[in-house]
Amino acid sequence: xxxxxxxxxxxxxxxxxxxxxxxxxxxxxxxxxxxxxxxxxxxxxxxxxxxxxxxxxxxxxxxxxxxxxxxxxxxxxxxxxxxxxxxxxxxxxxxxxxxxxxxxxxxxxxxxxxxxxxxxxxxxxxxxxxxxxxxxxxxxxxxxxxxxxxxxxxxxxxxxxxxxxxxxxxxxxxxxxxxxxxxxxxxxxxxxxxxxxxxxxxxxxxxxxxxxxxxxxxxxxxxxxxxxxxxxxxxxxxxxxxxxxxxxxxxxxxxxxxxxxxx
Ligand SMILES: N[C@@H](CCC(=O)N[C@@H](CS)C(=O)NCC(=O)O)C(=O)O
Numbered sequence: 437x438x439x440x441x442x443x444x445x446x447x448x449x450x451x452x453x454x455x456x457x458x459x460x461x462x463x464x465x466x467x468x469x470x471x472x473x474x475x476x477x478x479x480x481x482x483x484x485x486x487x488x489x490x491x492x493x494x495x496x497x498x499x500x501x502x503x504x505x506x507x508x509x510x511x512x513x514x515x516x517x518x519x520x521x522x523x524x525x526x527x528x529x530x531x532x533x534x535x536x537x538x539x540x541x542x543x544x545x546x547x548x549x550x551x552x553x554x555x556x557x558x559x560x561x562x563x564x565x566x567x568x569x570x571x572x573x574x575x576x577x578x579x580x581x582x583x584x585x586x587x588x589x590x591x592x593x594x595x596x597x598x599x600x601x602x603x604x605x606x607x608x609x610x611x612x613x614x615x616x617x618x619x620x621x622x623x624x625x626x627x628x629x630x631x632x633x634x635x636x637x638x639x640x641x642x643x644x645x646x647x648x649x650x651x652x653x654x655x656x657x658x659x660x661x662x663x664x665x666x667x668x669x670x671x672x673x674x675x676x677x678x679x680x681x682x683x684x685x686x687x688x689x690x691x692x693x694x695x696x697x698x699x
Pocket of ligand 1: 487
């Protein structure tokens with residue numbers, strides 16, 4: 437039996453849940469409360485020393501890192517295949533997931549924390565906030581999180597994060613003008629991987645980023661029509677998070693607009 441350690445609103449967990457749903461794989465639910473610090477508890481660190489979700493356990497085998505988990509699932513449970521058959525399309529798929537791991541995920545953390553989630557953490561007070569960050573094992577991640585939470589849209593990471601998304605959406609628009617899905621005509625792990633990140637921009641009220649990029653909302657609509665999207669996203673709602681992202685996203689929208697139109 438597969439077991440997934442995850443969180444309802446985590447983008448990395450949404451990506452793995454969508455991959456599991458595409459393959460119609462049942463899994464045992466271990467939901468972590470990231471605001472309560474479940475990811476930093478010693479029992480969980482034995483599974484995932486990075487103190488992050490998701491973690492997959494398959495028959496005793498522990499797999500971490502969402503991109504690795506998705507590829508593992510496609511190896512271990514090959515049907516339906518989520519990596520394109522043709523080598524060039526498979527390389528395109530990997531280029532999408534590679535840049536996601538290298539830059540897009542960090543940019544998302546900056547936008548999400550800088551705009552909205554910081555407000556859930558600032559109310560903890562200084563002592564608890566410091567302790568939470570002391571327990572983050574990755575120093576670069578710790579520093580970035582601290583900056584985003586304490587400075588918000590004035591964080592030194594914010595401008596680059598907004599620009600990175602603008603560039604991403606321009607690349608996505610170009611790809612989707614050529615083919616139905618990101619890596620080509622086959623639905624792939626590139627699509628399951630980006631579904632959470634575009635959903636996050638939507639929740640943060642940043643839809644203006646695709647105002648002049650018509651293929652992106654069409655792709656997003658096609659994604660949301662899939663059964664797997666319902667199982668990965670809609671089945672794990674968090675109204676408090678939606679509300680916070682909407683309210684704070686509307687407040688931050690002009691700042692993001694000003695950054696991306698400053699070129
Ligand atoms: N590279 C990791 C990133 C995982 C990650 O950043 N997870 C976030 C949720 S999307 C998390 O657990 N955050 C909790 C924390 O930073 O304390 C992966 O792809 O699995």
